[in-house]
Amino acid sequence: MSSAGADFVTTQLFLDNEDYFRFVDRARAAGVAVPVLPGIMPVLSLKQARRFCGFCQAKIPPALEAELLACGEDEEAQRKVGVSWAVRQIRGLLARGVPGYHVYILNRSQSAIELFNQLRR
DSSP, X not given: OOTTSOSOEEEEEOSSHHHHHHHHHHHHHTTOOSOEEEXXXXXXXXXXXXXXXXXXXOOOOHHHHHHHHTTTTOHHHHHHHHHHHHHHHHHHHXXXXXXXXXXXXXXXXXXXXXXXXXXXX
């Protein structure tokens, strides 16, 4: 346990894994020694991603925005892109040794189930 009482911390959402690694580097430099779990949120739509990223000042990677824009107004297609992006994010994070991850599902169980099923493959 740390002197501040935390056993781990969880980040806010981010959509670019490099943002997580930069944050961890800054946290370590500030003396944070506990595991830092990345907070992943499967995007449900471009509109939702823009709104949430606006709240927390996260950025939408151009590649993700292009994939979402290519879906047009098809919300189900956008949701599938968001799940696919989250799967790639998590796999990329795990490949680089993160201590685990936290998924923000916002009571959207379908996306969470799909995400976890794809991660099991």
